[in-house]
Amino acid sequence: MRLWKRVFGALKDQNSLLKARLVCHLTSGNPDIEKAIIKATSHDESYIDFRNTQSVFSWIRLSDENFQPTLSVISKRLEKTHNWVVALKGLMLMHGVFCCKVSSPHTIGHLPFDLSNFKHGHSESAKNWSFEAFVRSYYDFLEQKSMVLLHFSKQPNNNKTEEHLILQDLVCLHTLQLLLDTLLQIKPRYAAKSNTFVLEAMDCLVVESFDIYSRICDGIMSVLADIYSCGMTETSTMLTILEKATVQGVKLSQYLDFCRQMGVNNASECPKTEQIDETDLQDLEVLIEYTSDESEEMKSLVMDKKMMTKAHESNDSKGGLKAIITNEWDVFDEDDKEPD
Numbered sequence: 001m002r003l004w005k006r007v008f009g010a011l012k013d014q015n016s017l018l019k020a021r022l023v024c025h026l027t028s029g030n031p032d033i034e035k036a037i038i039k040a041t042s043h044d045e046s047y048i049d050f051r052n053t054q055s056v057f058s059w060i061r062l063s064d065e066n067f068q069p070t071l072s073v074i075s076k077r078l079e080k081t082h083n084w085v086v087a088l089k090g091l092m093l094m095h096g097v098f099c100c101k102v103s104s105p106h107t108i109g110h111l112p113f114d115l116s117n118f119k120h121g122h123s124e125s126a127k128n129w130s131f132e133a134f135v136r137s138y139y140d141f142l143e144q145k146s147m148v149l150l151h152f153s154k155q156p157n158n159n160k161t162e163e164h165l166i167l168q169d170l171v172c173l174h175t176l177q178l179l180l181d182t183l184l185q186i187k188p189r190y191a192a193k194s195n196t197f198v199l200e201a202m203d204c205l206v207v208e209s210f211d212i213y214s215r216i217c218d219g220i221m222s223v224l225a226d227i228y229s230c231g232m233t234e235t236s237t238m239l240t241i242l243e244k245a246t247v248q249g250v251k252l253s254q255y256l257d258f259c260r261q262m263g264v265n266n267a268s269e270c271p272k273t274e275q276i277d278e279t280d281l282q283d284l285e286v287l288i289e290y291t292s293d294e295s296e297e298m299k300s301l302v303m304d305k306k307m308m309t310k311a312h313e314s315n316d317s318k319g320g321l322k323a324i325i326t327n328e329w330d331v332f333d334e335d336d337k338e339p340d
Contacts, residue, residue: 041089067104075112084131106149115139130192206266
């Protein structure tokens with residue numbers, strides 16, 4: 001039965017390639033892009049085609065004109081499939097597109113395909129439910145990530161007061177925290193936990209989780225430097241964000257433990273998650289209390305205390321909130337060469 005499934009999947013991929021050649025010939029499209037995407041998202045359950053995956057990324061980095069055809073082919077491929085292997089490979093490919101370090105993917109918004117109700121096959125089967133659930137949760141994260149990228153791309157900094165910039169930064173921090181919440185919900189179960197493709201996708205998600213948490217930490221440090229001269233609204237919002245970041249630091253550590261037990265390589269190699277300094281929370285609580293009483297003298301004292309604390313922490317490698325550096329990591333190996 002397994003052999004017949006592989007043969008049937010290979011025939012479907014070959015049929016897709018033949019159709020792609022014909023359609024591209026009639027429409028003057030790019031057959032190389034479509035061929036690479038079909039091969040990168042094949043039905044083959046035995047391996048991931050990294051060569052053609054990298055070719056797709058190389059085409060996108062080569063020219064902005066290649067982005068829309070690439071997105072169109074990926075979308076058509078994922079909208080038609082009822083196979084969890086093709087769906088997962090397609091989502092991993094889409095995740096890599098977001099990491100290509102070009103601006104085009106930041107303008108998508110809602111993804112042009114919908115896997116929120118994905119089902120494997122055309123009949124109910126309890127055997128594949130763990131893979132279906134993983135595909136759906138992965139899709140939910142990428143859909144939200146796409147909307148976040150669009151939101152950030154529309155954030156101009158020109159002609160804005162310092163107060164407006166701080167409010168903008170607070171909104172961005174809240175948005176990133178919601179995105180991290182969604183990612184931390186992605187937990188493979190049962191058969192999916194030991195699958196090669198799922199582990200590969202989790203490798204990408206572990207890197208992503210550290211990147212998001214790092215950006216949250218960097219953003220918090222940046223805002224804290226100016227928050228003590230702001231009003232009640234900004235200060236209260238910052239306190240809420242700090243409290244949530246404290247909880248998320250713990251949840252991220254637990255998530256990485258879960259991934260290590262699964263055998264996710266990047267989870268085993270990542271550093272320890274730094275936690276929020278409790279003094280930041282305490283100082284903000286005091287500041288809010290006295291800001292509500294309009295006590296400028298006490299507010300000034302809190303600011304002076306904070307500046308002294310920061311000056312001390314700059315000489316202490318163990319103190320304060322630290323960003324986690326993941327620059328040497330990437331979701332997929334970068335290859336800036338022109339595709340074959």
